Amino acid sequence: MYVPAHFEVPNVDELHQLMREHPFAVFVTNGANGLDANHLPFELDLTSGEKGVLHGHVARSNPVWNDVKNGDEVLLVFRAEDAYITPSWFPSKHEFQxxxxxxxxxxxxxxxxxxxxxxxxxxxxxxxxxxRTHEASQPKPWKMSDAPVDYMETMLKAIVGIEVHIDKLVGKFKLSQNRELRDKLSAGEALKAQGDVAIGQAMLDAIQEPQS
Incomplete structure (x- = not known):
């Protein structure tokens, strides 16, 4: 991934936070049958490995778990919010075009x-x-024990575990850090006004942070 210096995120804690808040990743492999991408939720475990370990699972009928070998290199892409930015939101555009x-x-x-x-x-x-992670916000969280034992056993046999030991983390937060202050403020507020609150607020928060 191309990462200009002003969009780079060297703080690993920030990267881990995004992965926790947006755990549904693109799991990219390059196995015996070539490139493949699967969309899977992963649990981040920071008690193992220097940069953490990711745990997930796939359907046994999914060929990906037979397509790769233990030790193969893989890539997981975790994506948060995104939004189109129109030049009309930049005051400098109206001044200089x-x-x-x-x-x-x-x-x-x-x-x-x-x-x-x-x-x-x-x-x-x-x-x-x-x-446990994703039921925590429910009024009455579902538990595995809520399902009949034989049914749960059948469902567990139908999936295969995926474990990834992280070797490298690369973060890119493209939030108009390379723009004038007035342009960043204007675009961030415009995004929030149209309902893209998360990315708009992220842009405004980035203004207060030291730039890379």
Whole structure:
């Protein structure tokens, strides 16, 4: 990924935060049958590895877990909010006419090595962790024990675990850091006004942060 210095995010904690808040990743592999991309939720574990370990699962019928070998390099793309930026939002455009459209976004690329975990204990643990994380906001969180035991056993046998030890993290937060202050403020507020609150606020927050 091309990352100009003003869009680079060297703070690993910020990258981990985005991965936790947006855990539905693009899982990119280059196995025996060539490039493939699957869309999967992952649980980030920071108790193992220098940069963390990602845990997920795929359907047993998905060929990806047979297509890759343990130790193969993989890429996971975690994407937060994004939005089109019109030049009309930049006060400098109206003064000098020297602006063009662009697109702002926040992404993290996690590079690592994959391990296929085709064992019931691992898969059960992954499902339990993902469930606890994403059911936490529900009024009555669903638990694995809510389902009949035999049904749950059948469902667990139908999936295979995916574990990725992260070797490298690359973050790119493109939030108009290379623009004039007035342009950043104007575009951030315009995005919030049209309903793109998250990316608009991210742009405004970036103004207060030290620039890379």
């Amino acid at each position: 020297k602006q063009v459209p662009t697109w702002n976004y926040r992404v993290v690329h996690a590079h690592g090595k994959v391990t296929i975990r085709d064992d019931e204990k691992y898969v059960r643990g992954v499902v339990a962790k993902l469930t």
